[in-house]
Structures are given as structure tokens and as C-alpha cells.
Amino acid sequence: MTGHVSALVEDDLTLRRGLGYRSPSQERSLRAYARYLDGQAHQGPIPLELSLDWATSTSSADPCNPSRRLTTVRGFLRHLAALDGATEVPAPGLLGPTGHRTPPHVYSDREIADLLHAASGLAPAGGLRPRCYATLFGLIACTGLRISEALALTCDDVDLTGGVLTVRAGKRGRTRLVPLHPSALTPLRDYATERARRYDQPGEGAAFFRTDCSGRISYRAANHTFIVLRRQLGWTADGRTRTPRVHDLRHAMVVRRIQGWHAHDVDVDAKIAALATYLGHVEVREVYWYLSAVPELMSIVAARFEAFTGCPPAGAS
Numbered sequence: 001m002t003g004h005v006s007a008l009v010e011d012d013l014t015l016r017r018g019l020g021y022r023s024p025s026q027e028r029s030l031r032a033y034a035r036y037l038d039g040q041a042h043q044g045p046i047p048l049e050l051s052l053d054w055a056t057s058t059s060s061a062d063p064c065n066p067s068r069r070l071t072t073v074r075g076f077l078r079h080l081a082a083l084d085g086a087t088e089v090p091a092p093g094l095l096g097p098t099g100h101r102t103p104p105h106v107y108s109d110r111e112i113a114d115l116l117h118a119a120s121g122l123a124p125a126g127g128l129r130p131r132c133y134a135t136l137f138g139l140i141a142c143t144g145l146r147i148s149e150a151l152a153l154t155c156d157d158v159d160l161t162g163g164v165l166t167v168r169a170g171k172r173g174r175t176r177l178v179p180l181h182p183s184a185l186t187p188l189r190d191y192a193t194e195r196a197r198r199y200d201q202p203g204e205g206a207a208f209f210r211t212d213c214s215g216r217i218s219y220r221a222a223n224h225t226f227i228v229l230r231r232q233l234g235w236t237a238d239g240r241t242r243t244p245r246v247h248d249l250r251h252a253m254v255v256r257r258i259q260g261w262h263a264h265d266v267d268v269d270a271k272i273a274a275l276a277t278y279l280g281h282v283e284v285r286e287v288y289w290y291l292s293a294v295p296e297l298m299s300i301v302a303a304r305f306e307a308f309t310g311c312p313p314a315g316a317s
Contacts, residue, residue, distance in 0.1 A: 003038025012076050022173035029072040045086035067095040103241040104251035112141050118229045129211040135191040136209050142184050144253035147246050155202040170280040262300045
């Protein structure tokens with residue numbers, strides 16, 4: 001039987017989905033929170049102590065995890081407080097910061113080439129799997145798609161005539177159009193042709209990326225394959241900001257784009273909004289984060305600050 005708090009959580013999630021919000025990870029956390037309170041047979045307004053007890057009862061060794069857990073349920077508690085007038089809403093940052101974003105690894109052109117070459121050598125030799133992964137990683141590197149967005153593409157979402165992707169699995173369920181550079185179309189067409197040759201024309205809703213054994217690639221399978229390739233290439237955190245990840249292909253695209261604009265004296269501020277939209281960000285600040293977190297872009301920040309103040313850097317003659 002559904003408990004009191006679980007019923008309230010489901011009502012809140014239904015309301016959020018009706019407004020267009022969708023976050024599976026947040027939904028899982030809210031349901032876990034509800035189970036915790038229902039397990040204690042809690043009824044009525046929720047006191048702060050119970051929320052703190054749940055947030056801190058985590059087995060994670062990450063010191064920021066309790067704060068993240070509390071932040072996750074804060075919106076729900078605000079909703080309840082508006083209804084009952086007595087539920088206590090924790091203050092922002094009550095348990096400290098929610099985390100620190102480690103600077104991403106920015107792939108060099110050589111590293112990306114090595115990754116695609118290694119993917120092309122995957123087993124089975126001559127099969128669709130190596131072609132699939134080489135195309136998948138190449139697409140992420142040149143468009144900055146999230147891995148989940150790329151894996152969710154259907155054949156109908158990939159318009160190879162118009163050169164546009166329809167991304168339907170964006171963050172929080174948002175849909176956007178992603179134009180493709182002409183250089184990206186050739187490998188996509190080659191892969192699509194080979195896919196159709198082996199498996200005929202795809203049916204409605206068929207995944208664009210598939211292998212010889214599976215009609216759709218899961219995130220777990222894609223990430224495992226990347227880890228295998230990373231070990232094969234000998235990539236570690238030594239000499240890098242972190243151990244390379246699939247998601248860093250997206251970061252590298254953003255950094256190289258901003259560097260290219262700066263090299264050609266393009267007004268970066270005028271372009272940031274377009275880049276944010278292309279990447280599926282709602283807030284422009286998500287892109288400006290790169291300017292403060294990525295060493296490769298710090299020189300751009302320094303140059304912009306110098307131009308703003310009219311003063312040369314310290315030590316310059």
C-alpha cells in the first residue's frame with residue numbers, strides 16, 4: 001500500500017511532468033525520501049530534522065552527497081509548505097556545497113583520431129559494431145551531443161538529406177534541432193548505408209545506432225566499450241586534469257569552438273547564446289562555466305580582462 005508521503009511525492013511528480021519537467025534521477029531520490037519517511041509512519045507536516053536525517057543517512061563517501069540529497073528534495077518540501085504552511089524547508093547550502101566540478105579532459109585532435117581508429121578495430125572484424133562505435137564517438141566529438149542523446153536517436157531523427165538531427169532525449173525531455181557540418185555527413189551516410197545493407201530498411205522507431213547483436217545500444221554497453229578502448233590506448237589521469245570520459249568529447253567540442261572563435265576575433269559573447277542552444281543548455285551560464293574551469297580557455301579570460309581594464313598583465317613591458 002502506498003504510504004502518506006509516497007502519495008504526496010507522486011502527486012508532486014505528476015504536477016512537474018505536466019509542466020514539462022522530467023528528471024529520472026531526481027524522481028528516484030524523491031521516492032527514496034518518501035519510503036524513508038513512510039518507513040517511520042510519518043504523518044502531517046515534515047520537520048527539518050527528518051529531512052536532515054534522511055540526507056545524512058547515505059553510505060556514499062562523497063562529503064557533498066548529503067547536501068545534494070537535501071537539495072534534491074527541497075523543491076518538494078517547498079511545495080508541501082505552500083499547502084500545509086508548516087513543513088520546514090531547509091535553507092540553501094545548509095549542509096554545505098553540493099559539489100565541485102572537476103575540470104574536464106579536453107581531447108586533442110590526435111586523441112580523438114586514436115579513439116576512432118581503436119573503435120574501428122573492435123570485434124567482430126568486418127562487423128557493424130566497429131563501424132557503429134567509430135561513428136557514434138565521432139558524432140559526439142563533432143556535435144557535442146550527450147551520450148544519452150546520441151544513443152536515443154532513431155533513424156527518423158537523422159536527416160541525412162537536410163543535414164539535421166532531431167534530438168528528442170535532451171536534458172529534462174527537451175527536444176531540439178542540431179544542424180550538422182557537411183564533414184559529419186559522409187561518415188553518417190556510410191554507416192547508415194552499411195546498416196541498411198545488413199538489416200534492411202529500419203522500422204518505425206528503430207535506433208540509429210545498433211550493433212550486430214543488439215538493436216539498440218544501452219548507456220552501460222557504450223560506456224563499457226569506451227573504457228575498454230581507453231585501457232587499450234593507455235589513457236590515465238597522469239598528465240591530465242582527469243581520466244578521460246565519453247562525456248569529455250562534448251566538453252572538448254565546446255572548448256575548441258570557443259578557441260576557434262577567439263582565434264578569428266569573433267565576438268564570443270554574441271555567440272554564446274547560440275552555442276548554449278545548440279548544446280541543449282537552458283542557461284547561458286552553463287557555457288560560461290568553461291571559461292573559468294578549463295585551463296585551455298584561461299588565456300582568453302586573461303586577454304578579455306586586459307582589454308576591459310586597459311592594463312597589461314603584471315610583468316609585461
